[in-house]
Amino acid sequence: MSTAPRVAVVGAGNMGANHARVIAASPRAQLAVVVDVDADRADAVAGPLGGRGSSDLAAAADCDAVIVAATTEAHLDIALPLLEGGVSCLVEKPLADDLTAVDQLIAASEASGAALMCGFVERFNPAVVGARSLLHGAPVHLLGIRHSPHNPRTRSSVIDDLLIHDIDLALDLLGGSVVSVSGGHWVSPDGVEELADCTMVFDHGAVATLSSSRVSQRKVRSLSLSSADLLVEIDLLRHDLTTYHHRSGEVVDRDGPIYRAETVVEIPFVRHTGEPLAVQFEHFVDLVDGSASRDAERSTLRAPHAAVARIKEALR
Template structure:
């Protein structure tokens, strides 16, 4: 674990599109000790190691032996298994959104984190969007929010529905901005190019009267 005067030792599990950028950025953050990556595809692991100049560990256990915290950037259906393995060793985790494919899986992750004392953070990066940060001081009591998150189809993150892939950003932002519990949800969605919902609309009504109308599509 972290000793006084040492930088936090970090690593990345999964080096797809997002995992690669996590590794690249962590490598260059001052006062962090980037200990490398683990990737199940050997050729990809070698490619990332060569391009970024970081170590590609031969097993996830080998990476865990060297770190205090890891970024988990594997497919969503694998989040729980990787997170539990890290948390059981007291390793802090930053999990790419969504946290898990379902509530039961998320609850199991949190239960182990609470038992071991390791921290769990989810990569809701839109919270730090400069536009959101600039607007927040002026949004004292939003009453109606309309959001459209529209993207062309890319064969990535199709192991979950568009609600967990894209709309989750807007659900997170809206809940934070409104601050009240949700009273009612009305939603509809369709599977277009994958076996999961690819385009969806949700209307969230909050206890304080605020309404948010959210649309997300990954096939537009």
């Protein structure tokens, strides 16, 4: 693509506004339009960034690429005709509210050749990128904690809102296929699934233990990866890493037996290449202009959504 792609954002909520900001700041793209059912809200987001607001979805179809940041229930109706028309789409997670709809979007992308990407922004967290290079051998366990204080305005399942990020990271970092899932959840008196924990066992024996909550008193975003000789702790909020390597343990006789252990603790350098949302967008532009493989990206989409479907089924 010889000129910067014209990009639309559908959905002018908090996430849509952040996407619009990132597009406007990129030298590789143009913010063309923000579309929302509330035209005034669309104008309020787009205007200060040099774009225009609209309540007409057809305005997005005229662009080279679209970011879909509307409610999950609307993703299929918005993204499917765009993909069928050959318009590349970055759809916020989850791609859709059930696996059948996810498959429809993937199939439409394959048929038209349009790029399809899901907003798994933690893939672009610099601490996650750094951790991949530190692992010695295959990890045997991943512990993920993603907790937030309660937000009464959020009505979606905590699985779709929070847990899906760590499901995606577990599949990426542990590799292999999930052979079994189990877990538990808590549903608030007004019917909102606010807490969900799960365990996923992989075909090579590794285990992922994941906890998501919107009833915590503090915000936590952490991963711990354990292999036979290394523990890697990832702080996803601070974008930093700490590694632990237990080297020896012995009993020494110093006025009575004393057990002495040696553990090497290191804080590796993390290369920060920018805000993860902005790095994610740059990868989307790579997909749009053909410098990154659309097939490779598409191949990463179904597995995390299939795992979500299995976990939801297990918790029924």
